[in-house]
Amino acid sequence: MQEPQTIERKSLKVIFLLITFLIQNAYAVTTLSIAEVAQGIYVHFGKHEMPNKTNHGAIANIGFIIGNNCVAVIDTGGNPEQGFALKKAITKITDKPVCYVINTHVHPDHIYGNIAFKSDKVKFIGHNKLARAMSTRGQYYIDKAVDQLDIKLAAKHIIPPDMPVKKKLIIDLGGRKLTINAHPTAHTDNDVTVFDGRTQTLWMSDLLFLEHLPVIDGSLLGWLKELNRMEKKTYKTVIPGHGPVVTDWPKSLQPEKKYLQTLLSEIREMIKQGKFLEEAVKKVGYSERKKWKLFDQFHKKNVTTAFAELEWED
Numbered sequence: 394m395q396e397p398q399t400i401e402r403k404s405l406k407v408i409f410l411l412i413t414f415l416i417q418n419a420y421a422v423t424t425l426s427i428a429e430v431a432q433g434i435y436v437h438f439g440k441h442e443m444p445n446k447t448n449h450g451a452i453a454n455i456g457f458i459i460g461n462n463c464v465a466v467i468d469t470g471g472n473p474e475q476g477f478a479l480k481k482a483i484t485k486i487t488d489k490p491v492c493y494v495i496n497t498h499v500h501p502d503h504i505y506g507n508i509a510f511k512s513d514k515v516k517f518i519g520h521n522k523l524a525r526a527m528s529t530r531g532q533y534y535i536d537k538a539v540d541q542l543d544i545k546l547a548a549k550h551i552i553p554p555d556m557p558v559k560k561k562l563i564i565d566l567g568g569r570k571l572t573i574n575a576h577p578t579a580h581t582d583n584d585v586t587v588f589d590g591r592t593q594t595l596w597m598s599d600l601l602f603l604e605h606l607p608v609i610d611g612s613l614l615g616w617l618k619e620l621n622r623m624e625k626k627t628y629k630t631v632i633p634g635h636g637p638v639v640t641d642w643p644k645s646l647q648p649e650k651k652y653l654q655t656l657l658s659e660i661r662e663m664i665k666q667g668k669f670l671e672e673a674v675k676k677v678g679y680s681e682r683k684k685w686k687l688f689d690q691f692h693k694k695n696v697t698t699a700f701a702e703l704e705w706e707d
């Protein structure tokens with residue numbers, strides 16, 4: 394009688410271990426990979442994919458900076474679940490509270506995790522044009538989320554900034570000051586970047602794309618102007634919105650600049666020759682095609698946006 398019982402216990406133990414293993418592995422899927430790119434600055438690097446029903450829009454670089462008293466989150470992810478995963482990742486690294494959430498701009502892959510950090514103790518920071526962009530696009534974003542990303546969103550997920558930045562805002566995380574700069578229209582009309590003086594790191598977000606084709610949703614001329622200005626500055630580390638961390642500034646900026654300049658010169662030439670948008674979309678910028686991921690997905694839209702802007706140049 395004793396022997397079958399022992400076997401039963403053993404098989405129960407095996408089942409228990411198996412279940413534990415499965416739970417741990419399931420958890421691993423929702424755990425974010427995080428890298429410390431400079432002292433106290435942590436980044437989760439997104440993959441170069443279109444936002445879809447498999448990745449649920451989680452494709453951008455997101456992360457956080459830790460001071461002596463506080464944590465500042467920079468972008469919250471492409472869906473609420475990613476926001477909660479980021480929050481969990483923070484608690485594993487530090488017991489300091491999150492005091493600020495900085496949204497670098499309105500695009501869904503950067504703001505859909507906001508709800509995870511909503512609390513009376515957390516201040517949301519963004520460009521002074523971010524709230525307007527959120528309210529203009531919010532309903533459209535909510536409607537599209539189910540079909541495109543297979544996630545359910547509601548108005549409560551689109552959280553506008555408590556602290557809008559018109560030009561510049563300095564926040565103190567405790568022995569660590571971050572400067573948030575609001576940029577003129579470039580990638581969008583509501584881009585902010587975050588500079589950490591302690592490590593000379595610039596969190597540039599989508600003002601800088603590496604590998605992933607730059608996406609124009611603001612102004613081609615404005616973006617190039619900002620890049621020309623920022624190129625002259627010295628940064629030890631730069632964190633793009635999409636692509637790997639940069640430690641050779643401004644060298645790693647050159648591919649993006651080249652792409653945008655190619656669009657500018659070739660579209661200007663077509664307009665000068667009296668050509669129309671349809672032809673520009675077919676001909677402009679294809680020398681750049683092999684250099685970029687997701688070129689086919691974004692390039693035509695970029696040409697269309699830039700053409701509309703340049704058509705009315707003096």
Ligand SMILES: [Zn+2]
Nearest residue numbers: 498500580599
């Ligand atoms: Zn963007």
